[in-house]
Amino acid sequence: MPSLTPALLIEALVLITALAGFLGLLLRRNLFLKVLALDVMSTGVIGFFVLLAARSGVRTPILVASSSSASTPVAAFADPVPQAVILTAIVIGFSIQALLLVVITHLAQREPSLQIEALEEAAEA
Numbered sequence: 188m189p190s191l192t193p194a195l196l197i198e199a200l201v202l203i204t205a206l207a208g209f210l211g212l213l214l215r216r217n218l219f220l221k222v223l224a225l226d227v228m229s230t231g232v233i234g235f236f237v238l239l240a241a242r243s244g245v246r247t248p249i250l251v252a253s254s255s256s257a258s259t260p261v262a263a264f265a266d267p268v269p270q271a272v273i274l275t276a277i278v279i280g281f282s283i284q285a286l287l288l289v290v291i292t293h294l295a296q297r298e299p300s301l302q303i304e305a306l307e308e309a310a311e312a
Contacts, residue, residue, distance in 0.1 A: 198238055205231025218294065218301045222287045229280045233273055240269035 208228025215221050246264055291301060298305045 194238075198235070201231055201234040201238060203231075204228075205235060207231075216303050218291050218303065218306075222284060222291065225287075226280075226284055229276075233276055233280070236269065236273050236276070240266070240273065 205228050208224045208226070208231055211224025212221055212228060215224060294306065295301055298309050
């Protein structure tokens with residue numbers, strides 16, 4: 188049995204977080220809880236991408252005016268593109284959540300329980 192390294196433990200916890208959010212999205216019938224589960228799932232997915240982008244032994248691509256930076260090979264610098272993509276995903280996820288909460292607030296005026304079955308019955312009537 189392989190030993191449980193800290194990196195493997197963090198990966199397992201992040202994947203469990205994404206799975207818990209996905210299960211909450213499928214199993215909950217309240218719209219607010221579905222949005223909350225969507226947030227948990229997106230946090231887990233973003234955390235997983237952060238773990239994939241973080242490699243050991245890489246440096247931040249900030250050049251310093253010293254003689255030691257000139258001897259560092261280019262391959263030892265971290266790629267900033269995954270970091271920018273992750274930051275963009277965070278901003279888009281936040282805006283989607285805000286939009287969903289506004290829609291849920293308007294739906295709560297019609298059906299305060301926010302249960303999917305009650306909203307479907309109100310739509311049919």
